[in-house]
Amino acid sequence: MPVVILGVFVADTTYRADRAPRMGETIMGNSFALGPGGKGSNQAVACAKAGGEAHFISKLGIDPFADMALKVWGAAGVTPAVTQHEDMATGAAYIFVEEATGDNAIIICPGVAGTISAADIEARGDLIGGADVFMTQLEQPMQAAQRALEIARAGGATTILNPAPAAEIADEMLALCDYVTPNESETESITGLPVSTLDEAREAAEHLLAKDVSCAIITLGENGALYHSATESVHVPAMDAGAVVETTGAGDAFNGGFAAALAEGRAPLEAVRFGCATAAISVTRPGTAPSMPARAEIDALLAKQG
Known part of the structure; x- marks a missing residue:
């Protein structure tokens, strides 16, 4: 069953140095890496490698970074639903990493994907409306995300919003989300409530349900995830x-795996476990899209967990 994902691709350019340069200063770096990034793209790769029929909606330029995107999607089995534009560049991110601490500072330029409009979404209405599962984030314009959720909901799709990066979200948009x-x-950031304990996470999740979200799944890093609906609250x-x-x-690995599992008919809690397994494998490898595990690896880890 098709999983349709709306989002952004950016080429991650990562620079490691002892410190950041001051304005007007040039310093020598220690290393450089170039790789695929963008939340939506990463999630599409994770979904496809996990066995999902992943379709990715976005915009690219006509440049080497676009070539990278198409190569990455082709290798993972993602079906691109993208337009390419010669007048604007493919998105890119500058990532500075401080060598001693690992702390980073990031500048994201979505490039042409920053111009994705409601009209662009309308042009993909048949694909979105025919999805079994639809997922988006907030790296592309908010209006595009909301219109896509509306079309997906009208078509009967299960809708997923990964609200990253955090932003103020209208209640009517949250109400479109399963x-x-x-x-x-x-x-x-979204609820204004602290989330430092499991009980606090449950309280924040309840706040989201009060906005007519059908179910809140709060990912908790090394502590797994909280699945919270009107009828049950389970820590995975x-x-x-x-x-x-x-x-x-x-987080992208979790979302991609979760969407793939839902699309093949797994129960929501089982899909959360599948997403957690996908994320657990991804963190044992460097990179984002290159770290996403194959379906056989996910199944093996789940079987080992019992």
Whole structure:
């Protein structure tokens, strides 16, 4: 069953140095890496590699970064529903990493994907309306995300909003969502409530349900995830797939795996466990899209957990 994902692709350009340069200063860096990024793109890759029929809606330029995107999607089995534009660039992100601490500072430029409009969404109405599961985030314009959720809901799709990066979200947009999947900091930003304990997470999730969200799933990093609906509240522990190498992209792995599991008819709680397994494997590898596990790996970890 098709999973349709709306989002942004950006090329991650990562620079590691002892410190950030001051304005007007040039310093030598220690290393550089170039790789695929963007939440929506990462989620589409995770979904496809987990066995989902993933379709990705976005915009690209006509440049080497667009070539990278198409190559990554082709290798993962993602079906692109993208337009390419020669007058604007594909998105990119500057990521500075301080060598000693690992702390980072990031500048994201969505490029042409920042122009995705409600009209662009209308042009993909048949694809969105025919989805079994539809998922989006907030890296593209909010109006586009809301219109896509409206079309998906009208078509009978299960709708997922991963509210990242955190932003103020209208109540009418939240009411279009079967599942909202923020992490702890995003939950705090959206609800104004602290999320430092499981009880606090439940209180924040209840706040989201009061906005007519059908179910809140708060991802809790090394503590797993909280599934909270009107009828049940279940803490799903994290799974151990090995030593943690890099947590970047773990949330995207969870969302992609969760969407794939829902599309194949798994019960919501089972789909959350599937998403947790997907994320657990992804953090044992560097990178975002390159770290997403294959379906056989996810099944093996779930079987091991019992």
